[in-house]
Amino acid sequence: MNSVVTLRDVKLNIDGAIILKDISIDIASGEFVYLLGPTGSGKSSLLKLLYADQQPSEGVIKVNGYQVDTIVSKDVPFLRRSLGVVFQDFELLTDRSVEDNLEFVLKATGWKSIQKINQKIDETLEKVHLSKIIRQKMPHQLSGGEQQRVAIARALLNNPKVLIADEPTGNLDPKVSRSILQLFKEINNEGTCVIMATHQHSFLRLNPERSIVFEKGGIKDISKKQVQQKLDLNQS
């Protein structure tokens, strides 16, 4: 398997509490994986381990060829450049236009040519189905769904192999949530691995995919085929 994410016997303890215990997972290039489980079960903590926002107490973590459990701080920006991360609350820079939000990331990651920057911004907005008109708008002038599309565009700017989404539809109504799920599906169909923590179990019916269920620090790994079989059983 061509893994983009590998965890081996990963443990995470915070202030004496066991958050994750003995987690081993392999995620292949181009896979779509849900992280499911109750509030506080460790989904966000696991995602933070992947983009080196949290260090494991024990175990090995490899992401896009980076050994994240021993990564040195100078390599963290390169790891993060190989990933896209999307959050529940969008985390756009509220005092800057859409264009400036996107340009900021491109410039910070070494893009110099204004022409190429402009072209990349247009191209990426098109990918997330936003019109060019939106470039000059401020985040507060956009709906929640539009803001999340801009956040997804920002995450896609450097063509990441892996897109991490932590409860990306948590602040959106059901209809908009479904359209955002559809967008993640399209991005995945283009070959990007998507790892999404969500509480929306209805997504499984709309887009059945492998599901890693978190419970009491451990996980249950349910393959896409098993997810489909379970859905078929519930229908019959």
Ligand SMILES: Nc1ncnc2c1ncn2[C@@H]1O[C@H](COP(=O)(O)OP(=O)(O)OP(=O)(O)O)[C@@H](O)[C@H]1O
């Ligand atoms: N920095 C921290 N300090 C102390 N405890 C923490 C910290 N980060 C996470 N925790 C604890 O770790 C546990 C797992 O939290 P986490 O946010 O990973 O869960 P989650 O499954 O993502 O929950 P939710 O679905 O509500 O987002 C919780 O009990 C939380 O309180």
